[in-house]
Amino acid sequence: MKQRRIAVTLGDPSGIGPEIALKAYGDPRIHKHMSLVLFGDKRALDEHARLCGLTQDYHTLGSASEVQDWKGGLAFIHVPCLDGSFRIGEVCALSGAAAIAALDAAVDAAQAGFVDAVVGSPIHEVAIKKAGIAFDGHPSYLARRTGTPVDDVSLMLCWGRTRVAHVTLHMSVREALDAITSARVENVIRMTSQVLRRLGLAQPRIGVSGVNPHAGESGLFGREEIEIIGPTLNKLRAEGFDLLGPMGADTLLPRNDCDAFVVMLHDQGHVAARVAAPNMAAAMSIGTPVMFSSVGHGTAMDIAGRGVANPEALIQALLHASNSFSEGENE
Structure with a gap:
């Protein structure tokens, strides 16, 4: 079976996204069966890893095209957006813009064929609105990003x-x-x-x-x-x-x-x-040319940076994204 390469966005960097992304790869259900490419700002990943006591053992790629020659495991692509005003636990325009920048980069990588699917960590719609970005949910946004008619895209919640x-x-x-x-x-x-x-x-x-x-x-x-x-x-x-x-x-x-x-x-x-399935459902956007799944919960700003966030919803989103390929495609 082919090992899938899944892009994972860090989501809103002020929330728990970076923490659960690192934790998810540490789960044997994930690292034994798929490779992950994290997309987001390095400042957020490093700060969450430091505060939560998590390993930063990832391979840094200069661009999504380098995924083709990468041997697999855990990789990271820096999508610069943050500055010194970045704060964990705060809803702000800077973090909203960073979340969408990471999403755009990951979706573009999938459309180019560099990764097999995209899984999104939680975003904060108020932060995105503060950034002046039009966003009415992942399905509609992905439709516009991929040039798909909005009416041809829907959301499928999956649990068990x-x-x-x-x-x-x-x-x-x-x-x-x-x-x-x-x-x-x-x-x-x-x-x-x-x-x-x-x-x-x-x-x-x-x-x-x-x-x-x-x-x-x-x-x-x-x-x-x-x-x-x-x-x-x-x-x-x-x-x-x-x-x-x-x-x-x-x-x-x-x-x-x-x-x-x-x-x-x-x-x-x-x-x-x-x-x-409280906080455990995966949310799949169906109908777009990009296989996309995301967590079914929010950014949990109140516990961000404390190391106590549960990565299970992200793990389930990864499993659903990987399992969405038919047996023939997995050969």
Whole structure:
């Protein structure tokens, strides 16, 4: 099996990203099966390593193109952005800009074929906004960065054997209702099916939620299921898709007879992830040419630099990114 080379961004350098990136590589589930290339500012990596008592045994690469000749292990690519005003634990524009600079460099390396996938450490959206950078979540940002239509990209939360893709994400519920169209629902189901097939599932079964309580209860609580979601599922069933639903999300997500779920609203998937796998879910952006996964938790500024951050969510994101390649691609 080919050992994958995964780019890992340090995320917001004021948070726990640099710490968990170093800790993740120390886990045998990671260093025995894949090589990591960290992207970020060296000032942040060195300071977190010092404060947390972590090893800095990495190979420094001058550019992403040098990955081709690198023998593997743990490497680092310096993406300069910070200055002497950098402080751990503070939400600031400098750190927001550094997080996006590292993300851009890693995504560019993946598009150039130097790394197989990108995994993102946690970012802070307020810090990014302070930096004056437009950011409405990884899926939309990655779509724009890779020249992919935004409607062709979605977010899939993964924990254990559960996978949940979202039709709408970072918008108000009022806006989301208008965004739940037949075309959008169909796109997300097709994207989800493609991911599952890459995982080796020849005929995946996908459960699809409604948008209203009890999936509208035959029109008593809303008609989106009757007029939009149901007809879309029937169209795809006629093509051979194995689909369950539409069902109320509270009834659907506990089921164990589906390979993945598609939900209509952000909170339908995210609340389930927070309850079932607090701070342990991986967030995969699907539909872009770059395989991207990130942690499902925040920057934890309150514990940054103390050496107590748990790297498990980043480890899970790395495992999901690596496992997203089919057996044929792993040869």
